[in-house]
Amino acid sequence: MSTFLNLMVYGLADGAILALAALGFVLIYKATSVINFAQGEFLLVGAYMFYTAFVVLQLPLVLAVVFGVVIATLIGVLVERLILRPMVGENPISIIMVTIGLSIFLRSVVQMFYGTRPQSQPAVLPTGSVNVLGATIPVNRLWVLLIAAVVLTAFTVFFRRSRHGIAMRAVADDQQAAMTMGISVRRIFAMAWALAAVSALIAGILLGDIYAVDQNIAAFGLLVFPVVILGGLDSVPGTIVGGLTIGLLKQFTSGYLDPGLATVIPYVVLVLILLVRPYGIFGETRIERV
Amino acid sequence: MSTTPVTGTSGAAATAAPGGSLLTLNNVEVIYDDVILVLRGLSLAVPEGKIVALLGSNGAGKSTTLKAVSGLLPSEHGEVTDGSVVFDGQDITRMDAAERVKQGMSLCMEGRHVFEHLSVAENLVAGAYTQKDSGEDLDVVYEFFPKLADMRNRVAGYLSGGEQQMLAIGRALMAKPKLLMLDEPSLGLAPLLVQEIFGYIKRLNTERGLTVLVIEQNARRALEVADHGYIMEQGRIVLEGPAAEMRENPDVKEFYLGLGEEGGRKSYRDVKHYKRRKRWL
Structure with a gap:
């Protein structure tokens, strides 16, 4: 029982971070129809930006986060403006290749400045553990869950209630019609990339804190693919369900079966889902009126 | 003014009263993909407070005309290569589409184009994107289209064709336009619904003084509500006149x-x- 609880909390924390990472991916796909293979690197860059601010520049925590958000927004907007906008209307395969190139570029830049060794960063989230029903639960995982829940709720409210959020969904639905409403599609694209970079930054900071600030963050980011295929490429609720499912599945497999199998299992799910339900659990199907 | 075939390229601009027209197109030429000439020197004028109908067969360039006015051509690899579009005394030929909406024009695209996955209310809020505060306008639109108020939380994609058309018009009104442009509002609707939609268009014009430019295949219906009619053929205006005379x-x-x-x-x-x-x- 205590192992089960333990694995569950670890799995949920991993899953919550995955949901944040996948949210950025879904935002970009929904608004701009670009499949962003550099999402994992956005996490990596986010984690290192925070590290730079918090450890290298020794800014206070709040300022370090603000610094990270500003840089992430900037990177998101620049990537859209300089790399993706010239590609508008090009073949989707070319666009995918460009994002793969971007991922290699971002990873190399991080290696160039910080090397490949893990960086030591003092714990940001409270450490220690609590005892629940005989299981030792680390407090920082609970904080990860809480923070991810708050951020995901904030994003959901933004999409449901705010003028810009609704405009983003409108652009995702029908670009030309959105243009006739005076919605600037370019600005919405830039906003999607910026928000994706910010959600990746938060995921990156959390990952860096509970694991380590190193290159593995990008590998963890690769897990967004099983998550979004499971949840649906264009579904925000899907990222949460998909993220938690993959996170739990990984931890349970690792704890009860074999840690090696745990790295493979998300991709087994990916293949199975593609076979059975290619648009995912919550993926939007075309509305056909009869 | 009598109904006369227009042969010169600037016929319409010459006949329209200079001060009173909200929208004027002067010899507009539109080319798609650098090779396909769709509008060949089109001129027309929409006087303030009037309903103008633009008629013509398929492929005459009616929709292209509205896209040239609303700035949607660049998204379809089209371009205004000659002539000018003047709206409210301002040359908007090269203006960005979003900026034109702020200047006070709204377009209801052909085929309605509601945001299918958004609710009715969200569609209307999206329509008010250029407005700072849209709460009151929402009530006004609901009052005008009581049916929409009853369906505010329904997903737009599942509405019937007539309801979607009302939503598309309501959404266009949320931008508080001076000029409302409608591209085939009767497309795919039953005759009774067509009558209802045109009833709304007429009411918008008489009750609120909204200027309307409407494209129609259903010439009879359009000339019934319009004040002035233009007929297009192969990218040009070939006939124009007051709607009553056009009908005869x-x-x-x-x-x-x-x-x-x-x-x-x-x-x-x-x-x-x-x-x-x-x-x-």
Whole structure:
């Protein structure tokens, strides 16, 4: 029982971070129809930006986060403006290749400045553990869950209630019609990339804190693919369900079966889902009126 | 002013009262993909507070005209290569589409184009994107289209065609336009619904003084509500005049209203036959 609880909390924390990472991916796909293979690197860059601010520049925590958000927004907007906008209307395969190139570029830049060794960063989230029903639960995982829940709720409210959020969904639905409403599609694209970079930054900071600030963050980011295929490429609720499912599945497999199998299992799910339900659990199907 | 075939390129601009027109197109030429010439020197004027109908057969360039006015051409690899579009005294030929909406024009695209996955209320909020505060306008639109108020939380994609058309018009109104442009509002609707939609268009014009430019295949219905009519063929205006006179014009009757000289309804086959033989240009 205590192992089960333990694995569950670890799995949920991993899953919550995955949901944040996948949210950025879904935002970009929904608004701009670009499949962003550099999402994992956005996490990596986010984690290192925070590290730079918090450890290298020794800014206070709040300022370090603000610094990270500003840089992430900037990177998101620049990537859209300089790399993706010239590609508008090009073949989707070319666009995918460009994002793969971007991922290699971002990873190399991080290696160039910080090397490949893990960086030591003092714990940001409270450490220690609590005892629940005989299981030792680390407090920082609970904080990860809480923070991810708050951020995901904030994003959901933004999409449901705010003028810009609704405009983003409108652009995702029908670009030309959105243009006739005076919605600037370019600005919405830039906003999607910026928000994706910010959600990746938060995921990156959390990952860096509970694991380590190193290159593995990008590998963890690769897990967004099983998550979004499971949840649906264009579904925000899907990222949460998909993220938690993959996170739990990984931890349970690792704890009860074999840690090696745990790295493979998300991709087994990916293949199975593609076979059975290619648009995912919550993926939007075309509305056909009869 | 009598109904006259227009042969010169600037006919419409010359006949329209200079101060009173909200929208003027002067010799507009539009080319798609650098090679396909769609509008060849089109001129027309929409006087403030009037309903203007733009008629013509498929492929005449009606939709392209509205896209040139609303700035949607660049998204379809089209371009205004000559002439000018003047709205509210301002040259907007090269203005960005979003900026034009802020200047006070709204377009209801052909085929309605509601945001299918958004609710009715969210569609309307999206329509008010250029407005700072849209709460009051929302009530005004709901008051005008009571049906929409009842369905505010429903997903737009599942509404019927007539309801979607109302939503599309309501959404366009949320931007508080001075000029409302409608591209085939009757497309795919049952005759009774077409009547209802045109009733709304007429009311918007009389009750709120909204200027309307409407494209229609349904020439009869359009000329009933319009003050002024233009007929397009192959990228040009070939005939124009007050709607009442257009309705009586024998050529219009024959080609667009499907009526013979004696006023009886002609069979579609005969009309088609004539159409091939006789053109204005």
